[in-house]
Amino acid sequence: MKKSLGAKPLALPSPVWVIGSYDSHQQPNIMVISWGGICCTTPPCVAISIRKTRSTHTNIMKHNAFTINIPSRRHLVETDYAGLVSGINFDKFSATGLTAVKSSLVNAPFVKEFSLIMECELLHIIDIGSHTQFIAKILDVKADEAVLGNNGLPVAEKVDPIISSACDSAYYALGDYLERAYSPGMALLEGPQLWTLKNS
Amino acid sequence: MKKSLGAKPLALPSPVWVIGSYDSHQQPNIMVISWGGICCTTPPCVAISIRKTRSTHTNIMKHNAFTINIPSRRHLVETDYAGLVSGINFDKFSATGLTAVKSSLVNAPFVKEFSLIMECELLHIIDIGSHTQFIAKILDVKADEAVLGNNGLPVAEKVDPIISSACDSAYYALGDYLERAYSPGMALLEGPQLWTLKNS
Numbered sequence: 001m002k003k004s005l006g007a008k009p010l011a012l013p014s015p016v017w018v019i020g021s022y023d024s025h026q027q028p029n030i031m032v033i034s035w036g037g038i039c040c041t042t043p044p045c046v047a048i049s050i051r052k053t054r055s056t057h058t059n060i061m062k063h064n065a066f067t068i069n070i071p072s073r074r075h076l077v078e079t080d081y082a083g084l085v086s087g088i089n090f091d092k093f094s095a096t097g098l099t100a101v102k103s104s105l106v107n108a109p110f111v112k113e114f115s116l117i118m119e120c121e122l123l124h125i126i127d128i129g130s131h132t133q134f135i136a137k138i139l140d141v142k143a144d145e146a147v148l149g150n151n152g153l154p155v156a157e158k159v160d161p162i163i164s165s166a167c168d169s170a171y172y173a174l175g176d177y178l179e180r181a182y183s184p185g186m187a188l189l190e191g192p193q194l195w196t197l198k199n200s
Numbered sequence: 201m202k203k204s205l206g207a208k209p210l211a212l213p214s215p216v217w218v219i220g221s222y223d224s225h226q227q228p229n230i231m232v233i234s235w236g237g238i239c240c241t242t243p244p245c246v247a248i249s250i251r252k253t254r255s256t257h258t259n260i261m262k263h264n265a266f267t268i269n270i271p272s273r274r275h276l277v278e279t280d281y282a283g284l285v286s287g288i289n290f291d292k293f294s295a296t297g298l299t300a301v302k303s304s305l306v307n308a309p310f311v312k313e314f315s316l317i318m319e320c321e322l323l324h325i326i327d328i329g330s331h332t333q334f335i336a337k338i339l340d341v342k343a344d345e346a347v348l349g350n351n352g353l354p355v356a357e358k359v360d361p362i363i364s365s366a367c368d369s370a371y372y373a374l375g376d377y378l379e380r381a382y383s384p385g386m387a388l389l390e391g392p393q394l395w396t397l398k399n400s
Contacts, residue, residue, distance in 0.1 A: 002317070002342035009244040010341045010354060012270055012316065012361040013213050013374065014237060037214060037237030038366060039249045042330040044209040047247055049239045070212055076378060080385030095388055116212065117202070126324060128335065130242040135328060141210045142202035149368070154210060156365040156372060161212040163363065163374065165356040166238060168349070169381045172356060174213065174363065175373030178276060181364065184371075185280030188295055 009035075009166055016162040016171065018079055019048060020067035020100070020109045020117075021059035028100035028109035029087035030069070031056045032079055034164040035131060044138040046120060049131035055087040060134055064122040065106035069114040072160040073173055079162065080171075105139045115144040116159050209235075209366055216362040216371065218279055219248060220267035220300070220309045220317075221259035228300035228309035229287035230269070231256045232279055234364040235331060244338040246320060249331035255287040260334055264322040265306035269314040272360040273373055279362065280371075305339045315344040316359050 014034040021029055036048035046068060050057045060066050071079040078096040085092065093100045100109035103119045110117040120136035147158040156174060163172040178184075214234040221229055236248035246268060250257045260266050271279040278296040285292065293300045300309035303319045310317040320336035347358040356374060363372040378384075 003345055005341040005343055007244050007338050008341050009238040009241055009338060011238045011246065012356055012359055013215055013363050015213055035238045038209040038211045038235045039247065039333050040328040040331040041209055044207050045328055046211065047239065077384045077387055080382065081388040084382055084385045124326060128240040128245055131240040133239050138207050138209060141205040141208050143205055145203055154367040156212055156367055159212050163213050167354040167356055171378040171381060173375030173378055175375030178371040178373055181369045181371060182280065182284055184277045185284045187277055188281040
């Protein structure tokens with residue numbers, strides 16, 4: 001018997017992403033979000049949700065662009081700080097020592113020190129309630145050579161992303177590699193008796 | 201200097217969620233998704249993206265409801281299997297031995313054996329491209345008593361969720377607890393000289 005916990009946004013895992021944007025004076029800002037995720041493969045799109053009162057909300061509405069910067073565990077302090085203060089009053093790049101680099105593809109800055117970033121162009125704005133969801137096309141992914149594997153793609157352990165738990169409002173590290181996708185489930189396909197065809 | 205990897209949905213981390221739905225004959229089905237995330241706090245909402253060809257897509261369009269079932273590491277085989285075959289041809293509950301329980305709130309089944317589930321009512325449908333995004337209101341979260349902490353909320357380590365990496369198409373475990381949110385960044389607030397007020 002499961003216990004009812006009420007209507008709450010208690011998902012696991014949630015990402016910890018740093019959103020880069022410019023204000024109306026082209027001053028770079030960063031904020032942290034955990035409400036978001038990839039939302040389409042073709043075209044590659046990502047969705048992030050932001051409260052209307054945040055300066056990043058204003059910035060995205062103005063420039064139709066943002067970057068997603070994936071922090072590593074070693075940038076936990078800078079990342080958490082970006083969620084503590086508002087870009088309206090604070091120059092968060094200066095306070096953290098992080099470096100804003102202007103994207104050549106969209107009018108938004110990315111964080112030089114973070115190993116994996118995405119440059120995003122706004123496609124859809126969905127007003128949900130406390131949060132506005134921005135769906136954006138990923139125009140390019142850029143990564144430091146140091147986090148790339150033999151196949152030329154980022155290796156999760158090298159990126160060392162931070163994971164958020166909405167259940168206890170805490171940060172976690174990425175854990176052990178378990179298995180390749182579409183692999184462990186093959187065990188249930190091996191015995192023909194387990195192929196439970198409907199209506200057969 | 202970062203290397204350009206092109207327009208790809210390479211985010212970290214992504215969730216591994218099992219979506220429960222009924223077909224037009226009220227037969228329960230499950231599928232696995234990694235494109236999704238919480239998208240609003242008030243009302244609590246979640247977004248999941250599904251290809252139009254999947255039977256879960258048809259089911260959600262019909263019943264305006266689904267459940268999100270968060271698998272633990274011990275259900276990796278059953279979870280991966282749910283992503284290997286189609287609900288059009290296979291009775292995945294029967295094949296995995298998992299138990300479908302009808303939600304009393306929405307017309308969708310949840311997975312009894314999974315410790316943390318959400319019952320969701322469809323709010324918005326956004327056609328993005330290869331994938332349709334379904335935004336749904338979380339009507340209730342239900343959890344096994346065994347995964348709850350002293351505050352009555354689920355403890356991430358006890359839920360033991362699976363994490364997906366789109367970069368290498370692999371499953372990972374949740375790693376070490378790092379810090380509470382809004383805590384490590386306080387270090388950058390302690391010295392007044394670090395309060396870099398804009399225009400001051």
